[in-house]
Amino acid sequence: MVGGTLRDIRAEIQSLSCPDGDYEVVCGRSGIAPSAVAGLAFPDRLAAGEAADLAGTYRATLRRYDPSIPFDDPLVHEVSPTPIPPLATTPEDKHTRYTLFCHDIAGAVFESLSALGHREVESAAMETYLTLAEVVGDESDFCLTMVWSLMSEMDVRLSVAEQTAIVEHTAELFAPVRTPNPVGATLRLLESVGFLEGYSVRPVPTGEREDVNDDRDRTTGERDEPGVERGGDERRCWELTFGEYALAERTGRIPTLPIAIDLLRRVRSQSVQFVEGEALSDSRWRLCLETCQTGSSDGLVSVEVAENRWLNDTGLSLHQD
Known part of the structure; x- marks a missing residue:
């Protein structure tokens, strides 16, 4: 083989x-x-x-x-x-x-x-x-x-x-890379190789995690600076948005495999959990992930995508009511 x-x-x-x-x-x-x-x-x-x-x-x-x-x-x-x-x-x-x-x-x-x-x-x-x-x-x-x-x-x-x-x-097969902003660095890499186009990273306070669907930054041109990973067992939550994702599909799940592999080589001492995804338009997506010093990683191959009109109708965009 x-x-x-x-x-x-x-x-x-x-x-x-x-x-x-x-x-x-x-x-x-x-x-x-x-x-x-x-x-x-x-x-x-x-x-x-x-x-x-x-x-x-x-x-x-x-x-x-x-x-x-x-x-x-x-x-x-x-x-x-x-x-x-x-x-x-x-x-x-x-x-x-x-x-x-x-x-x-x-x-x-x-x-x-x-x-x-x-x-x-x-x-x-x-x-x-x-x-x-x-x-x-x-x-x-x-x-x-x-x-x-x-x-x-x-x-x-x-x-x-x-x-x-x-x-x-x-x-672990890839050379480790240390960076103060690993989540942003991963998306920069994927953009540089043409795997996605235009992204933003927003750190979400853990207390707001349940409200993330109602508190989204729907702008697509700005790139927010990601928060810095801290020591201890503190759980950090992130909201990622990006467009033209090469692996985007409308089967009810969004593949996370390439993102997960690159991110894990940057945060090898932490767990990574991709929590949920959502279609924001016919070409733009949102992913939520959490990093933590303890616990198990999850959602590293694909995650479920929230059901909405953009998932089921590729003709709609963010600018349509």
């Missing part, structure tokens, strides 16, 4: 790395490390070169199922505190970032399904993807189809506890 193959490649890359290495691998086109080598350092150029080749093999494994996956052009550099500038910028760069983001998510989820013994879900997701790929008209949509297939089969075949374990394991 593809998950086992990807796991073996990642393990070989990690065996070449060391905590205080002087060399790293980055993509020459984007200046960003391919996901399989992100956050890793290597003791010498030889080891880093082998890791670069393996990073290419990781992508090639997924490319067997999606020929549209771009080539990373992994290069060896000495570790530097400043980012490596990209070698070239083209109009296709944003779509390249979108495609690679989707496949980073999909590849890591396949690895986690394999690692935690859910081979039947892994197999079902790949079968669903291959079936849908035959009818998807544009190859550039294959990457999203793969993510959707994984999300769909996990939703149907796994319990909430199993879903949580898979998503948490997947998040």
Whole structure:
């Protein structure tokens, strides 16, 4: 299965790395490390070169199922505190970032399904993807189809506890990122790769949590600064709004998988619970989430969407009465 193959490649890359290495691998086109080598350092150029080749093999494994996956052009550099500038910028760069983001998510989820013994879900997701790929008209949509297939089969075949374990394991495969505003940082990343467009983040006092439906900020142009996560066991609540979500669907649930994976790598010591979702128009959505130092995560694959006219009528917008 593809998950086992990807796991073996990642393990070989990690065996070449060391905590205080002087060399790293980055993509020459984007200046960003391919996901399989992100956050890793290597003791010498030889080891880093082998890791670069393996990073290419990781992508090639997924490319067997999606020929549209771009080539990373992994290069060896000495570790530097400043980012490596990209070698070239083209109009296709944003779509390249979108495609690679989707496949980073999909590849890591396949690895986690394999690692935690859910081979039947892994197999079902790949079968669903291959079936849908035959009818998807544009190859550039294959990457999203793969993510959707994984999300769909996990939703149907796994319990909430199993879903949580898979998503948490997947998040651990990505290099950790510390930021004072992790919720906002996650949405900025998704916007930068074209997975959503235009967002706002509003911290909601826990006492107002039950009234959030009646106290929404319906503006779409402003980006409120998210609150700063605090220590202790304090529960923090957030209201997210965003538009043009790539995985938006009108089945009564909204997929949260990509958001959850990226957020969990930023708040690894906390639980994350996606509580509810709502369609605000034919292209704009609201999600509520909570973070806490204790407790279990929940809603990491999808959450139920509140029933309203916008969910059932794609012709309506916020500006229609």
